Amino acid sequence: MAKAIISPLIERGEYQPEHILGIVGNSSSITPVMSDLPKGVKVVSSADSLSREVWNAPLKLLAVKPQQFGKIKEVSPLFQSNNQFPKPLLISVLAGITLKNLKKAFPEHTCVRAVPNTPSLVGEGLTGLAWEDDITSDQKNAVRKIFEPISEIFELNERKLDSFLALTSSGPAYIALMVEAMADGAVAAGLPRHLSNQLAHKTLSGTASLLREKSLHPAELKDMVASPAGTTISALRHLELAGLRSALIEAVVLAAQKSRQLAEEV
Ligand SMILES: NC(=O)c1ccc[n+]([C@@H]2O[C@H](COP(=O)([O-])OP(=O)(O)OC[C@H]3O[C@@H](n4cnc5c(N)ncnc54)[C@H](OP(=O)(O)O)[C@@H]3O)[C@@H](O)[C@H]2O)c1
Known part of the structure; x- marks a missing residue:
């Protein structure tokens, strides 16, 4: 996730690669992490003495697992903050880790909680942001500039971020599962595997474009496709009997609950 956020900023010239220092947990990760990062970015392990340098940087992106x-x-950064120069910024993308957790762990920083999602990798992401109270408007702008190239930004009350995450960050996994299952169904019904995968992907992207471009409510689109006594309504009857709709509702609620629980576990 850190690479997905940083790479477009370097490619657009917003940051010089030599001004970025990446830290990984294990030295064995350095080569694979560097393989698809823009040239010139330095990456060291947390055991390397150079990793302490990161604490003197005005801006940090924290993207370890919760x-x-x-x-x-x-x-503590070498630089002393005062009224004129605010504390350095620390942006966390960790699921479930609250601003309160962040403030406690990083009292020398102004903390921001960001919830991006994986479509950010192709510039089609969504990012939820929640600010610490004492953040300046210049710092807010600096954070917006980081996430704008890869995502649409939603500035939310922190209490809403767990629900935002349950839909947008976990959502690509629910959708990928449905696409895979639909392709499996086509294979079971007699189509070759490669063609089934290709058709399932295209059905997903075409449906998303149709909903967006015609501003359709999902129920309108469903009704457009389901003709009387036809194939689609037979399939929909089965999906309702199998509880697909309520399974998806409960999945989002459970993901939001898990996100809240993570904050209590740290
Ligand atoms: N993936 C998503 O869709 C998504 C969406 C929104 C938010 N997030 C959040 O993004 C965070 C990262 O997720 P990810 O999928 O990018 O995880 P990841 O691929 O496992 O990346 C975590 C990175 O943190 C490094 N790390 C671990 N311990 C460290 C330490 N002590 N010091 C410095 N670096 C350390 C790891 O290095 P090693 O591999 O060497 O240990 C690894 O490079 C998570 O908190 C997740 O909640 C993810």
Whole structure:
């Protein structure tokens, strides 16, 4: 996720690669991480003495797994903040880790909670942002500029971020599961595997474009496709009996609950 956020900023010339220092947990990760990062970005492991340098940077992006959060220990920046120069910024993309958790772990920083999603990799992402109270408007603008190239931004009250994440960050996995299952169905009904996968992808992207470009409510589109006594309504009857709709509702609610729970586990 850190690479997905940083790479477009370097490609657009917003940041010079030599001004970025990446830290990974294990030295064995350095080569694979660097393989698809823009040339000139330095990456070191957390055990390398150079990794302490990151704490002097005005802007940090924290993108470890939520379970690894406790291992990150703040080092006071050399630079002393005052009324004129605010504290350095720390942007966390960790699921479930609250601003309160962040403030406690990084008191020398102004913290921001960001919830991006994987379509950010192709510039089609969604990012939810929640600010710490004492953030300046210049700092807010700096954060917006980081996420704008890859995503549409939604500035939300922090209490809404868990629900935002349950839909937008976890959502690509629910949709990928449905696309895979639909392709499996086509294989079961007699189409070759490669063609089934291709058709399932195209059905997904075409449906998304149709909903967006014609501003259709999903129910309108469903009704357009389901003709009386036809094939689609037979399939929809089965999906209702199997509980697909309520399974999806509960999945989003459970993901939001899990996100809230992660904050209590750190
Ligand atoms: N994937 C998504 O769709 C998505 C969406 C929104 C938010 N997020 C959030 O993004 C975060 C990262 O997810 P991801 O999928 O990008 O995870 P990931 O691929 O596992 O990346 C985590 C990175 O953190 C490094 N790391 C671990 N411990 C470290 C330490 N002590 N010091 C420095 N670096 C350390 C890891 O290095 P090693 O591999 O060497 O340990 C790895 O490079 C998660 O908190 C997740 O909640 C993800």
